[in-house]
Amino acid sequence: MFVTPAYAQAAGGAGAGAAFAQFIPLILIFAIMYFLMIRPQQKRAKQHREMVGALKKGDQVITQGGIIGKVASVRDDEIEVEIASGVRVRIVRSTVAQVLNPTTAVAANN
Template identity: 85%
Template sequence: MFVTPAYAQAAAGGAGPTAAFAQFIPLILIFAIMYFLMIRPQQKRMKQHREMVSALKKGDHVVTSGGIIGKVSSVRDDELEVEIATGVKVRVIRSTVSQVLNKSEPVAANA
């Protein structure tokens, strides 16, 4: 009537490699979901930002990550000179530019 412990241990050990692989399936599925929902979109966003920053040129209106809005007055290797008011120029690192505004958009309200 009762199964002895020796038989129960032998039956559990017989499934071997398929049982071990079945334990990793949820882990693989979680990684795949994380890749498509988090990692891949972030890589696309980083690629778009890198392309936007590399295409900056003199005369573009930009917004930095610090919230400074201005017009690019000169472009160097890794930094930009941005004019934020008449005669006021600041140097910013190229990668801190978060957005390039269209020339038709208003840059700042002169009050």
């Protein structure tokens, strides 16, 4: 009628393994999310930082607002972009979406 202490202790030990088994799906979900979402986003952010860091005078750029222009001057956190003859706009460096290379411009025209 009563449970012996030895039997009760053995039953409690199996609960710890079962508790760990409940966390395995959560660990797997986190690993999948890391490789499918977080890691690619970090790679894209690193590429963008490198691209923005390598901006120099004369580069043709596209901003996130869709403005296409040529870099007239580069400062610490901002660049001056000439969007038309004699029209210059100061923008924050991080708003540059793409740097157009001569090969990109030729491919777009074909």
